[in-house]
Amino acid sequence: MKKKHWITAGLLLFVAVAVAALVVKETRTVVDQPETSAVAPAEAAAAPAVNTATVVAYYFHGTARCMSCKTIERLTNESIQNNFASQLKSGALQWKVINVEEGDNRHYAGDYKLYTKSVVLSRMENGTEKRWKNLEEVWNRLGDEDGFKRYIKTEIEGFLNQKG
Numbered sequence: 001m002k003k004k005h006w007i008t009a010g011l012l013l014f015v016a017v018a019v020a021a022l023v024v025k026e027t028r029t030v031v032d033q034p035e036t037s038a039v040a041p042a043e044a045a046a047a048p049a050v051n052t053a054t055v056v057a058y059y060f061h062g063t064a065r066c067m068s069c070k071t072i073e074r075l076t077n078e079s080i081q082n083n084f085a086s087q088l089k090s091g092a093l094q095w096k097v098i099n100v101e102e103g104d105n106r107h108y109a110g111d112y113k114l115y116t117k118s119v120v121l122s123r124m125e126n127g128t129e130k131r132w133k134n135l136e137e138v139w140n141r142l143g144d145e146d147g148f149k150r151y152i153k154t155e156i157e158g159f160l161n162q163k164g
Helices: 003-032 068-085 085-090 109-111 136-141 145-161
Strands: 053-061 094-100 118-125 128-135
Touching: 003 068, 053 068, 053 109, 068 085, 068 094, 068 136, 085 145, 094 118, 109 128, 118 136, 118 145, 128 145
Parallel strands: 053 094
Antiparallel strands: 053 118, 118 128
């Protein structure tokens, strides 16, 4: 009986150490990146035409991508393509998938205070970022594809319909 308890305790310890190692590795990929960029998020995105507003929907990820990360990208893309085709075509909405571990993209981690894979909306007006939001709820809605897509749609509509 004691042997069974020792084996169980050993296995639990092994799992705890493995999970802790994964968490540390995951947080290091974004947190340890230097915030050396003097470029503001507004300057990092392409400047829209004069006197126009543009919403940029970003999906930020790292090089290593789990199933959940790929699902977030897929569902966000589907929601954008299905609900905002005309805005994409007109340029009122842009959709960008960016690996923050690649050299020129590292500044986004600091610009948007990223600590994990994220969907971020940015509203640009006359070349200046007026507002941005990290859609952190995407992680809580992974189990509900329709709810996830509605969440993305609602948040983007709010950014597109914002006045001044």
